[in-house]
Amino acid sequence: xxxxxxxxxxxxxxxxxxxxxxxxxxxxxxxxxxxxxxxxxxxxxxxxxxxxxxxxxxxxxxxx
Numbered sequence: 239x240x241x242x243x244x245x246x247x248x249x250x251x252x253x254x255x256x257x258x259x260x261x262x263x264x265x266x267x268x269x270x271x272x273x274x275x276x277x278x279x280x281x282x283x284x285x286x287x288x289x290x291x292x293x294x295x296x297x298x299x300x301x302x
Contacts, residue, residue, distance in 0.1 A: 243251075
């Protein structure tokens, strides 16, 4: 019979897919940005950095 696999092989291969899916989900969760961490930046900014940010905000505004 072509393409026939036994029950043990099926369970083994299905387990590999399940582990791969869980691993991919865990990697995605760790790489996803967390807004709570972004809010914990220092309130004091460098003067040159503040100037550059101000230029970016005023010169590069887009309307949709």
